[in-house]
Amino acid sequence: MPTRDSAWPQGTPCWVDCQVDDTGKAREFYANLFGWEVMDSPADSGGYLMALRNGKPAAGIGPKPEGMPMPSAWTTYFAAGSADDIAGKVTAAGGQVFMPPFDVMDVGRMFVAADPTGGVFGVWEAKAHTGAGIYNEHGAYCWNELHTLGYQAAQDFYRKVYGWTYNEIGDGANFIYSTFTPGGDPAGGIMDASKTGQDMSYWLTWFQYDDVDAALARAAELGATVMMGPDDSPFGRMGVLRAPQGEVFGVIDTNVTVGEPPTGT
Template identity: 70%
Template sequence: MPTRDNPWPQGTPCWVDCSVDDPGAARDFYARLLGWDVLDSPPEAGGYLMAMIDGRPAAGIGPKMGDMPMPSVWTTYFAADDADAVAAAVQAAGGTVFVPPFDVMDVGRMFVAADPAGGVFGVWEAKSHTGAGIFNETGAYCWNDLHTTAYAPSQEFYRQVFGWGFDEIGGGGMVYSTFNDPDGRPMGGFADTTGQPGSDMPYWLTWFQVSGTDDALARATELGAKVLMGPDDSPFGRMGVVAGPQGEVFGLIDTNVTIGG
């Protein structure tokens, strides 16, 4: 299975977590949907929960931070060799750093930011927590893509911040690209959502691998989620998009079931 023990290269999606009003309820939902073993963290972690698959960290669940109202969300984190340097690059490229980089005990250094169009993401500089230890495996995240109406400007922003290259792979009226590491390997995607319903606010969408998309969507519904899209077949897998019981949006995909596969 795909696993990792070392820090991820800079610019790679390295971690995902959800912020919700009731972490305990989210713990039960995702454990039953994705088979996670969700562990408590030390008291100083502020109620943050660690989701494990086969003993490896897969994702996090935590309470919403601060006093301002905010929706429940999944956040994609990108690896940084130096979080402070990446924060400076975000600001230089026209993005917003909500809180300057800060240490999370001895596990890492992080900040949360938004691109100029408003797409929110996190940045993680690994210390004792190197990020996801399992990926592209049933129950783990397998893809992250930005849904935005500011397609070309967003590409330029992330190119400046992380040095990504892009390959346009859309077709049939869909505008979509992968963002790639320096060797040209795809790490995630960008989707142009111009003209689509509910496309006023850009967002990063986390996709979790499942074995059987239809069954996973039915199970999510039984557990109180709402199916927003799908199931649909694609060259990448059979997929659907879900809003969890607390409103957080995420994708489910079976990459083993593809058009023509």
């Protein structure tokens, strides 16, 4: 069971949470789907809920910010040694910081931003809360990828902000995709979504699920919509879901693979 108790390296996906209209309904949905134990946070936390998997922090569930109309969504957070430093780099690279970095009690410092192609992400400077304590495990996030309408612009932006390097694994025509590396192993992916009929850029969170067919069936019973799958791939058997309140996420069983992974152009 991959676990972590220290802060994640800068530029690495370190946390995921969803913003919804009704946190109570989201708690029930995800607890039933992923087996999470969803804990209440302190009274001054604004109604934020912490989801645990095997006793380790797995994800958050929070209410949408007041006065900021937005769809329900999952947000990927990237680790930062200094949120203020990364906020400056985001602005300099052409991104948008929605509000200046702010402290979240004693647990961390954060902000939410958008890259120049419209992909929204969070930045987390760890303090008491170091980020996900469990990952790459059934019921925990295992991959984060940007579906972008501006592939090269997105790569350039994150390279300037976080120093990512890229490995192109697509065919360069029908499937344009790269993995990104903050340092060490690949930490996520960027996909050119301009030819897929999508009308916006967004970060997609993937959760490991040891039986994707069962996941899609169970999610549908709980009121979700199956948007894609189940489909086999060299990376795992996968599906994409829209939860009852509208947030989109993926489920993948990386233990079930079909075919050889692409090696790039």
